[in-house]
Amino acid sequence: MKKTSRSEAEVFVDLAALTRAPGYVHAIAQICYRDNLVTYANEMKASDLERLFSRQRLIRTEITTILGLLVRVPIEFSQPAASVLQGYVDRTDRLMEELHEAVGFPIWEAMIDVGKAGQRDVDIWRGEALREPIFYGGESAYSFQYRELVSEKYSADNPWLVEIKGFSVIQAQTIARTMCALLDEKVTQAFNAMKKSGVSPLSWLSAFEQSPDEIALRSGLPIEQVRAFLDAFTLRGNNTQFQSLGDFNALNATPLLAAGGDRVLLFQHYSIYESLYESPFYWMMADKAYQATAAQHRGAFTEAFAARRLASVFGIERVHSNVHLAQSKGTTIGEIDVLVAFGDRLIIVQAKSKRLTLEARRGNDGQLLKDFAAAIQDSYDQARLCAQAILAGDCRLLDAKGAELLPPLSPTEILIFNVVADHYPALAFQTRQFLKYQTSDKVRAPFVMDVFLLDTLTEMLNTPLRLLSYAKLRVENIERLSMSHEHTALGFHLKRNLWIESEVDVIQLEDDIAVDLDLAMTVRRDNVSGARTPEGILTRLADTLFEHLLFQIEKQPDPATMELGFLLLTLGEDTCQTIHHGLEFITRRTRTDGRTHDFTIAGDYGGITFHCNPVPSKDAMTKLGAYCECRKYAQRAQRWFGVSLDAKANLQFGVVLESNWQQSDEMDLTTADMRQPMPAAKFAEQVRGSPRVKIGRNDPCPCGSGTKFKKCCLGKPATAWAP
Structure with a gap:
């Protein structure tokens, strides 16, 4: 300038x-x-x-x-x-x-x-x-x-x-x-x-x-x-x-x-x-006799639209409108405009119909902050209050007629969506500058959006895990992304996953990053010939057993498998392809010999053991849990997952182990003879039966981060084991 x-x-x-x-x-x-x-x-x-x-x-x-x-x-x-x-x-x-x-x-x-x-x-x-x-x-x-x-x-x-x-x-x-x-x-x-x-x-x-x-x-x-x-x-x-x-x-x-x-x-x-x-x-x-009715209809539209679009992703049975939080003696703590309950995850949606006034657009600092408070801050504060009440466990959730809506909840995670009804200029930018919020181990930072972004999100990320995973990534980087509007962040995610190196303080996203998203939405909504889905995370793993596993997790969203699903969606494309080929390998062997087979991958995130079992049983669950316990100990990991599938790669059950590593003489003896880890590249080569292309130090990292291999995953632990 x-x-x-x-x-x-x-x-x-x-x-x-x-x-x-x-x-x-x-x-x-x-x-x-x-x-x-x-x-x-x-x-x-x-x-x-x-x-x-x-x-x-x-x-x-x-x-x-x-x-x-x-x-x-x-x-x-x-x-x-x-x-x-x-x-x-x-x-x-x-x-x-x-x-x-x-x-x-x-x-x-x-x-x-x-x-x-x-x-x-x-x-x-x-x-x-x-x-x-x-x-x-x-x-x-x-x-x-x-x-x-x-x-x-x-x-x-x-x-x-x-x-x-x-x-x-x-x-x-x-x-x-x-x-x-x-x-x-x-x-x-x-x-x-x-x-x-x-x-x-x-x-x-x-x-x-x-x-x-x-x-x-x-x-x-x-x-x-x-x-x-x-x-x-x-x-x-x-x-x-x-x-x-x-x-x-x-x-x-x-x-x-x-x-x-x-x-x-x-x-x-x-x-x-x-x-x-x-x-x-x-x-x-301008019609004084109709003012109150018009205002009421406007607010109802925002809530109804949010509920309808979220129901298209999570199912109507998991989306609830106008939820009252009641304590004993009829005291109401607050009201949630839309509540989504998926497994042990909740989304609290608070909708507002406030706009940026003309005086604020002129640069009046006081009016800017006043408008933001009315449109966003008050909405967030209300949602935060409701989240805390739910976590405290001292309230009941009631529908508009006073009927109890859900049993007492103990959510693992609560996401807050603050939704406005109209275009709010520089909303992403103002949110980054003005919003005052708090986070905890269960309540995440808020995701501020308008109805248009919610429409686009639910159109492009139309499965529960995809939408929840993106929302989690987006709010984790609320302070690190600078952009003029939210479509750029979504466009970036659809191309290469919203992954940002830990040492990066701020990333400036230019508007043209969203061009593939713009095309896809135009094709879908304006009946133009072209690609309906941007090339990236939604296309490169289409029709793989990896994608099939995600679908299975969404069908039965229990806490263990959901946590696994979120982890899977953070992995690089190369690792995801290895999982696909590994699943092909063990399921094919089980179909051939009728025996159990498994393989394991590991990295900074901990590890995952994939187990193919012809018939699920309590004994199989016990054995998988014990095996994961040993692998977790041997790798000194904080978290380990076990997944059991049948010979057609359909999900049977899952286990998750999470605790700080502590030395144990007994576990040292138990794991002393465990096979040494096989590098992921060698495992992938083995199960696919084809050689791997060597990655040079200055080549793009195969994890999809967009940085050079030497500055990303070179030297990081990423291993796999075959039986």
């Missing part, structure tokens, strides 16, 4: 003057074509989306800013000459870059001052400094999530919308979808015409124009409902109150612009979908 010669206000004035130039609206159309169009052939690939992360393009908030300045006066539609038009575009790019530098310089200056003074513990992320990540941070929601969630968010408000606005929520959703499809079609036609002729059009503006008649024809809806929708979302009058980035920009609420006659301009998919999701609530709150 370089020092700016001009203030933010000075740059803003110049930008406003530029948008008043004759025919400037054509420059906005050209910028939207340049910066928002994604072209692909046959199947969309991650590389097709990478241009959206270019620092040279204008992001949505920047485009909305110049649109907001454009409509402070009546739009002038005259067509400028090509050279003049290009001059507008170039000048816009330079001014927007200068504006970004001016907005971001306060934090850069504060960092320099702190460094010079040697004050390492000074908190510089306050007030003015946070305006940059709030305005320029990545979007926390996909446009199609706004589109899809709107029908659920306002389903209870449908009668009000029909009576007051003249259209239903489903009709609004259909019209918005139709307008975006028309926009895609028109831009594509203009693009193909340009490719065919080899000549750029004088203007791209016509591609962004639409009429009520064509929307009604394409959507199949009555023209009256279409006109009512366009009236609700089209800016009327001017936008003169928009005098700085911190002011209210009416384009966020009414993104359609009048283009003469009954035609309108729609420049961005995202804007109409976001406004469709957010604006109706403000309409309802």
